[in-house]
Amino acid sequence: MVLTSVVMGRFAIDYGFPPTIAFLGGMAVGALAGLINGLLVSRIKLPPFIATLGTWNIFFALNLWYSNSQTIRSQVIDQQAPLLQWLGNTIEVFGGRIAYSSIFMLLLFVIIWYALNWTAWGRHVYATGDDPDAARLAGIRTKRVLLSVYVIAGVICALAAWVLIGRIGSVSPQAGYTANLDSITAVVIGGTSLFGGRGSIFGTLIGALIVGVFRNGLALLGVDVLWQEFTVGVLIIVAVSIDQWIRRVAS
Numbered sequence: 001m002v003l004t005s006v007v008m009g010r011f012a013i014d015y016g017f018p019p020t021i022a023f024l025g026g027m028a029v030g031a032l033a034g035l036i037n038g039l040l041v042s043r044i045k046l047p048p049f050i051a052t053l054g055t056w057n058i059f060f061a062l063n064l065w066y067s068n069s070q071t072i073r074s075q076v077i078d079q080q081a082p083l084l085q086w087l088g089n090t091i092e093v094f095g096g097r098i099a100y101s102s103i104f105m106l107l108l109f110v111i112i113w114y115a116l117n118w119t120a121w122g123r124h125v126y127a128t129g130d131d132p133d134a135a136r137l138a139g140i141r142t143k144r145v146l147l148s149v150y151v152i153a154g155v156i157c158a159l160a161a162w163v164l165i166g167r168i169g170s171v172s173p174q175a176g177y178t179a180n181l182d183s184i185t186a187v188v189i190g191g192t193s194l195f196g197g198r199g200s201i202f203g204t205l206i207g208a209l210i211v212g213v214f215r216n217g218l219a220l221l222g223v224d225v226l227w228q229e230f231t232v233g234v235l236i237i238v239a240v241s242i243d244q245w246i247r248r249v250a251s
Contacts, residue, residue, distance in 0.1 A: 002176050003063040004030045005161035009072040009171030012081035019083035027158045033059060034154020038147040056180065067173040074169035088166030101163045108159065113201045125149060130198070181232060186211045188239040193246075211235075 004026040011022035033055070040051040077084055087101040116122035127135040128142045136142045164176050190207025192199025214235070218228045 001030075001157045001160045001164060001179060002173060003033070003059045003066070003161075004158040005164050005171050005175070006063055006067045006173055008084055008161060008165065009077065009081075010066070012084060013072050013076055013171075019081040022081060023083065023162065026161055027155060030154040030156075030158025030161070031151055032154070033157070034151040035147070037154070038150030041150065042143040042146040063173050067171075069173055071173070072171040077165070077170065084162065084165045084171075085169055086166060087163050088169060099166075101166050104159075104163065108156070109201055109205050116201055121145070121148070178229070178232070181236060182211050182215075185232060185236050185239060188236070188243055193243055194240065 007029045008022045008026035011017045011025045012019050017025070037052055037055055040046045040055070041048050044051075074085070087104055088099065090097040090099045092098075116125065124135070124140045124145045127138065127140055128145045132142045132146075135145075160176075160179070165171055168175055186207035187199065187204050188194060188207070189210055190199065190203030190205070192204060192207075211232075215228065215232070218231065223231075
């Protein structure tokens, strides 16, 4: 996510590409990152956690190298590439302000919900996650399905980069460092099994809202950042423990 945000920013500001081209370049980088993860898991047969943990460190290092650890300021982006900040704009609804990024998130959830519940691809994803051997014997091309999931995940991370730029107004190589753990926490709290085969996009939406409200609540209470991270870590352990307990009971 952070790497693709840096790519978008540098393409638009440093290289002078039109903002649309910069955005598409970020999307391509996100898809490529997902493709690399997918190939490592589906073709080379690396454990998903190890593969994605390794590439996460590689992408982080590339992010610092490519950005020279420098932030592109919001004023510069606003003048030269306002499209990258567009999702940070707000509209008034019943006296309150709602960011375009929130509306964009809901639209994305609807699209993914439809794909997972009303398409053959979605059924193949659940079948592959639950029991890849049984899915393969049923005629599902499990490697292709797995690869497509990782590529789509990479594209979603690139879209999250667009949201991130709109949220903070700038392009920072140090932004979003807690997104990894927050995303894991959100999906597990939302009922998605870390072992595959169970979960819903609606549950993930609820989990994301819970994590967001939880973090904002701690910040509003004035809790030190150190203890905020401590509390989120405890929340992750509790959520994973519940997931394993449910799986044992179901089996």
